[in-house]
Amino acid sequence: MNVLTDDEALRDIFRDNHKAAALMAILSAHHLEKLNDKDVLKKSTHFLQKVEDLEKTGVITNFIE
Numbered sequence: 001m002n003v004l005t006d007d008e009a010l011r012d013i014f015r016d017n018h019k020a021a022a023l024m025a026i027l028s029a030h031h032l033e034k035l036n037d038k039d040v041l042k043k044s045t046h047f048l049q050k051v052e053d054l055e056k057t058g059v060i061t062n063f064i065e
Contacts, residue, residue, distance in 0.1 A: 017044075017047040020040045020041075020047060021044045023035070024044040
């Protein structure tokens with residue numbers, strides 16, 4: 001049962017980190033400041049730094065249609 005709980009908690013953290021990173025990529029700093037969740041910039045910066053330092057992957061921050 002604990003594995004299932006941990007899995008759900010980790011999934012929520014995974015989603016929150018990627019949502020914060022996506023908001024940072026999509027919104028300007030001005031718009032980020034207006035969000036109710038003041039930790040978005042902090043969360044996304046920490047997450048992106050961790051991805052850059054530890055992972056051999058990247059995060060898409062821009063695309064061309």
